[in-house]
Amino acid sequence: MARFLINRLLQSAVLLFGVSIVGFALMHLAPGGPLAIYTLNPTVTAQDIERIKVLFGLDQPVYVQYFKWAGGLVSGNWGYSFFGGQQVREIVLDRLPATFLLMGTSLALALVIGVAIGTLAAVRRNSVFDYATAIGAMIALSLPTFWFGLLAIFFFAQTLGWFPAGGMVSIGDGSLLDRLHHLVLPVVVLALVLVAQWSRYTRSSMIDILDQDFVRTARAKGISPSRVLVNHGLRAALVPLVALAGLQLPLLVGGALVTETVFSWPGMGLLFISVLSTRDYPVLMAILMVGAVVVVLGNLLADIVVALVDPRVKLHDE
Amino acid sequence: MTGEASTPLLKVENLLVAFGRAKAVDGISFDVAPGEMLGLVGESGCGKSTTALALMRLLRDAEIGGTAHLNGVELLGLDEAAMRARRGADVAMIFQDPGTALHPMIRVGDQIVEALTAHLNISRREARKRAIDLLRKVGIAAPEERFSVYPHEMSGGMCQRVVIAMAMACAPRLLLADEPTTALDVTVQAQILELLQGLVREEGMGVILITHDLGVVAGMTDRVAVMYAGAIVEMAATEELFATPLHPYTHGLLRSIPQLDSGWDEPVPTIPGSVQGAELQTGCRFAPRCAKASDACRTPPALREIGENHFVSCWNTP
Numbered sequence: 001m002a003r004f005l006i007n008r009l010l011q012s013a014v015l016l017f018g019v020s021i022v023g024f025a026l027m028h029l030a031p032g033g034p035l036a037i038y039t040l041n042p043t044v045t046a047q048d049i050e051r052i053k054v055l056f057g058l059d060q061p062v063y064v065q066y067f068k069w070a071g072g073l074v075s076g077n078w079g080y081s082f083f084g085g086q087q088v089r090e091i092v093l094d095r096l097p098a099t100f101l102l103m104g105t106s107l108a109l110a111l112v113i114g115v116a117i118g119t120l121a122a123v124r125r126n127s128v129f130d131y132a133t134a135i136g137a138m139i140a141l142s143l144p145t146f147w148f149g150l151l152a153i154f155f156f157a158q159t160l161g162w163f164p165a166g167g168m169v170s171i172g173d174g175s176l177l178d179r180l181h182h183l184v185l186p187v188v189v190l191a192l193v194l195v196a197q198w199s200r201y202t203r204s205s206m207i208d209i210l211d212q213d214f215v216r217t218a219r220a221k222g223i224s225p226s227r228v229l230v231n232h233g234l235r236a237a238l239v240p241l242v243a244l245a246g247l248q249l250p251l252l253v254g255g256a257l258v259t260e261t262v263f264s265w266p267g268m269g270l271l272f273i274s275v276l277s278t279r280d281y282p283v284l285m286a287i288l289m290v291g292a293v294v295v296v297l298g299n300l301l302a303d304i305v306v307a308l309v310d311p312r313v314k315l316h317d318e
Numbered sequence: 319m320t321g322e323a324s325t326p327l328l329k330v331e332n333l334l335v336a337f338g339r340a341k342a343v344d345g346i347s348f349d350v351a352p353g354e355m356l357g358l359v360g361e362s363g364c365g366k367s368t369t370a371l372a373l374m375r376l377l378r379d380a381e382i383g384g385t386a387h388l389n390g391v392e393l394l395g396l397d398e399a400a401m402r403a404r405r406g407a408d409v410a411m412i413f414q415d416p417g418t419a420l421h422p423m424i425r426v427g428d429q430i431v432e433a434l435t436a437h438l439n440i441s442r443r444e445a446r447k448r449a450i451d452l453l454r455k456v457g458i459a460a461p462e463e464r465f466s467v468y469p470h471e472m473s474g475g476m477c478q479r480v481v482i483a484m485a486m487a488c489a490p491r492l493l494l495a496d497e498p499t500t501a502l503d504v505t506v507q508a509q510i511l512e513l514l515q516g517l518v519r520e521e522g523m524g525v526i527l528i529t530h531d532l533g534v535v536a537g538m539t540d541r542v543a544v545m546y547a548g549a550i551v552e553m554a555a556t557e558e559l560f561a562t563p564l565h566p567y568t569h570g571l572l573r574s575i576p577q578l579d580s581g582w583d584e585p586v587p588t589i590p591g592s593v594q595g596a597e598l599q600t601g602c603r604f605a606p607r608c609a610k611a612s613d614a615c616r617t618p619p620a621l622r623e624i625g626e627n628h629f630v631s632c633w634n635t636p
Binding site: 212213214216217218219220221222223224225231232235236239309310311312 | 374376402403404405406407410411413415418419420421422423424432433436437468470481484
């Protein structure tokens with residue numbers, strides 16, 4: 001186990017190194033740049049732009065920029081924003097809790113509801129419930145999130161006035177109740193899509209398992225149907241879904257670009273959109289790297305969890 | 319040893335199992351006396367396993383007709399909760415493939431414990447003790463240690479011993495053994511059959527042994543019912559059946575057992591043709607493959623008693 005972990009972490013380090021190079025290169029290859037915004041500004045002269053370039057180090061070769069940036073990252077200095085000069089680490093870490101709250105709640109909710117719906121649909125195969133949830137999932141997956149978001153704002157915020165239309169807290173209020181109140185609409189919109197996904201995954205995995213011989217054996221013992229379903233069926237059906245959950249873990253920090261934008265939720269998604277338009281290189285790279293780290297860790301975590309719950313799976317040192 | 323001696327343990331009358339239009343079992347009747355072992359023989363797809371699963375009420379999407387009285391209780395008429403109370407307690411089943419019949423993620427001991435606690439009001443500690451006793455009884459060495467082992471860590475023969483222990487857990491009065499040795503190595507087959515025979519004698523339970531292996535039938539059973547395309551075509555005491563087979567299909571089956579003293583280049587005799595769908599035919603089901611077929615075979619023959627407790631359904635036997 002320890003050797004497996006060390007091996008995987010070493011592999012991950014190499015992978016992250018590669019990701020950083022590709023990310024950095026692509027960012028610099030893309031047309032425009034952080035200074036493009038000044039070129040149309042009549043009060044900023046060419047000399048000014050040149051001065052800013054030198055100041056930010058953008059006049060140096062890209063590989064020098066890369067090593068300066070990467071060296072800083074490794075030693076804990078993520079750099080400074082090109083706009084405002086704030087520490088990048090602060091900017092990113094400031095935004096993380098909001099996204100974590102939004103995505104964590106949505107994912108947890110979606111897992112519980114999605115697995116429940118999928119299980120029921122698998123048990124009552126070809127029933128009205130099965131068809132209704134299949135159609136519902138198809139609608140939720142095929143219609144764009146921003147449209148759902150706008151619809152929710154229109155009905156529940158605008159027309160009915162039940163929930164605030166956006167933001168995380170009311171100005172001058174910060175109570176738990178107020179925060180929960182703000183959380184409802186974006187969570188529901190996000191969870192809708194995730195529930196749709198999870199109900200489909202669970203259904204097909206569960207149908208596979210319910211046809212297995214060992215489920216028949218369990219029924220032949222005369223144990224209760226709910227015990228057969230949960231202890232024997234769901235226990236086996238959830239194993240392949242653990243890997244999937246690991247893949248969705250990056251959502252926790254990546255945030256949801258569209259939903260965060262629609263509900264002006266001050267999370268990573270919103271930050272990403274704004275720094276993407278200004279080409280704030282250090283912040284962009286920080287978001288990219290945080291995302292990549294969580295992807296790698298999510299997969300590692302999924303592998304470990306699968307090995308813990310399924311005795312047939314052993315962690316091998318490769 | 320036959321139906322009319324005392325009251326039978328199991329009395330099946332006119333059992334019918336249909337999947338949609340296809341009749342897998344078409345009105346068969348037989349009984350099993352307490353302590354008797356009845357062999358149910360026939361080629362793949364003749365309805366042997368379906369018969370057992372119908373008695374356990376473990377078939378989905380099947381229409382079941384007829385009656386099956388176990389100690390006077392009509393199994394096919396019970397509601398699901400009442401049937402569940404019988405499964406494992408009064409009638410238990412051993413499945414064909416021990417590799418898939420056990421839950422891969424649950425320790426074998428716990429799977430036996432579950433079979434015990436489903437019907438007996440005993441503490442977990444007591445159930446554990448009994449499960450270990452059962453493991454010992456089915457010939458598993460070091461049962462205390464094997465209790466905590468997962469199925470994939472055991473051999474096929476060991477797994478089948480566990481499946482047998484599970485079936486025996488609540489000392490059922492009727493045991494349905496569905497090809498219990500088919501998936502095992504030949505060397506292990508004999509051990510498992512010996513174990514099964516010993517346990518059955520000890521407990522005095524009635525057994526239906528389903529197999530396509532006539533060698534198994536000859537060595538183990540008291541009586542044999544031969545099935546063809548969903549119907550019983552011949553039924554007699556084992557010795558009688560092997561000595562004087564009356565139905566042409568039984569003849570064919572006995573002739574197609576490979577003989578040790580036949581030449582290595584002599585082909586094993588086979589029955590020409592293959593099983594035809596029962597729903598397609600009006601007369602005797604075996605007629606298309608039968609050398610003795612005559613005009614009389616266009617009307618279906620009923621099972622009639624020819625010798626003492628020797629039943630056959632054929633027009634062309636004396």
